[in-house]
Amino acid sequence: MTLIEGKKVAAEVRAELKAETAAFEAQYGKKVGLAVVLVGEDPASQVYVRNKIKGCEEAGIRSFAHYLPADASQKQVEELVAALAADESVHGILVQLPLPGHLDADRILALIPTEKDVDGFSADNIGKLALNEEGTVACTPFGVMELLRRYHIDPRGKRAVVVGRSNIVGRPMALLLLNADATVTVCHSRTADLKEECARADILVAAIGKPKFIAAEMVKDGAVVIDVGINRVDGKLVGDVDFDEVSKKASFITPVPGGVGPMTIAMLLKNAVACAKRAVR
Numbered sequence: 109m110t111l112i113e114g115k116k117v118a119a120e121v122r123a124e125l126k127a128e129t130a131a132f133e134a135q136y137g138k139k140v141g142l143a144v145v146l147v148g149e150d151p152a153s154q155v156y157v158r159n160k161i162k163g164c165e166e167a168g169i170r171s172f173a174h175y176l177p178a179d180a181s182q183k184q185v186e187e188l189v190a191a192l193a194a195d196e197s198v199h200g201i202l203v204q205l206p207l208p209g210h211l212d213a214d215r216i217l218a219l220i221p222t223e224k225d226v227d228g229f230s231a232d233n234i235g236k237l238a239l240n241e242e243g244t245v246a247c248t249p250f251g252v253m254e255l256l257r258r259y260h261i262d263p264r265g266k267r268a269v270v271v272g273r274s275n276i277v278g279r280p281m282a283l284l285l286l287n288a289d290a291t292v293t294v295c296h297s298r299t300a301d302l303k304e305e306c307a308r309a310d311i312l313v314a315a316i317g318k319p320k321f322i323a324a325e326m327v328k329d330g331a332v333v334i335d336v337g338i339n340r341v342d343g344k345l346v347g348d349v350d351f352d353e354v355s356k357k358a359s360f361i362t363p364v365p366g367g368v369g370p371m372t373i374a375m376l377l378k379n380a381v382a383c384a385k386r387a388v389r
């Protein structure tokens with residue numbers, strides 16, 4: 109069994125980006141710029157935003173952090189996002205979700221131009237992914253593809269099963285695997301026989317949000333198992349896969365923590381650099 113070391117790969121991606129951002133700055137006389145908008149004081153969101161800003165600094169990306177109070181009005185947030193959309197030094201805009209309940213998130217996100225949508229959440233970017241055209245891909249599934257690539261796991265012709273169909277993980281994950289020529293099955297809470305579906309997978313991706321949900325009997329011998337889940341149990345982070353048991357059967361497996369998680373921010377930074385490069389070409 110090979111452990112897929114996301115932490116190590118993420119560090120490699122960041123080092124490569126540092127070289128790319130330096131080259132960008134040398135050529136165009138400006139830095140790659142990423143704006144991050146946080147509304148309110150949700151503790152988890154604060155940690156994510158802090159890590160994203162730290163990641164920017166390390167990769168040579170200029171970050172523009174905007175903190176608005178929890179009671180910020182729809183107009184205030186919309187005006188900020190519209191200003192960032194018009195700002196040429198900002199190549200990517202990220203609005204940290206979830207937004208406070210009184211705000212209309214869809215209307216706010218709709219103000220991010222496709223070319224600055226570093227999260228790849230816009231209908232335009234999801235449409236491009238569905239059409240297998242170049243665009244920005246959601247960071248977490250994009251990170252999974254990068255892990256597969258760096259471990260020389262080619263999805264072509266393989267049976268891939270994705271458990272979960274959320275817009276930010278499962279759905280784009282399935283499209284990416286399909287675009288990489290896998291034969292893809294997408295499972296969800298209404299899937300009739302989940303165990304049988306999973307047990308057929310050469311590549312199994314779990315994006316469910318239920319600790320240790322994928323048991324050894326659901327996994328084929330020699331399968332590649334990617335665990336996207338992040339669950340907190342008794343103060344510890346646990347994935348959606350029963351790692352101790354499943355790792356005895358898998359050929360490759362990602363740990364939690366240290367697997368897919370660290371890739372998400374690395375791919376966000378990669379997306380920001382790609383947006384900047386597209387803006388100047």
Ligand code: NAP
Binds near residue numbers: 368
């Ligand atoms: P989500 O929006 O809650 O989606 C969960 C998906 O799992 C849904 O499609 C749901 O099916 C399916 N599901 C739930 N119970 C199921 C069951 N019993 N059997 C089969 N399918 C079931 O979650 P998400 O945002 O995609 O995130 C999934 C996990 O990944 C979470 O643990 C989250 O914390 C983690 N995550 C990690 C990263 C990272 O950086 N590593 C990033 C994002 C998310 P229905 O559609 O039928 O409801």
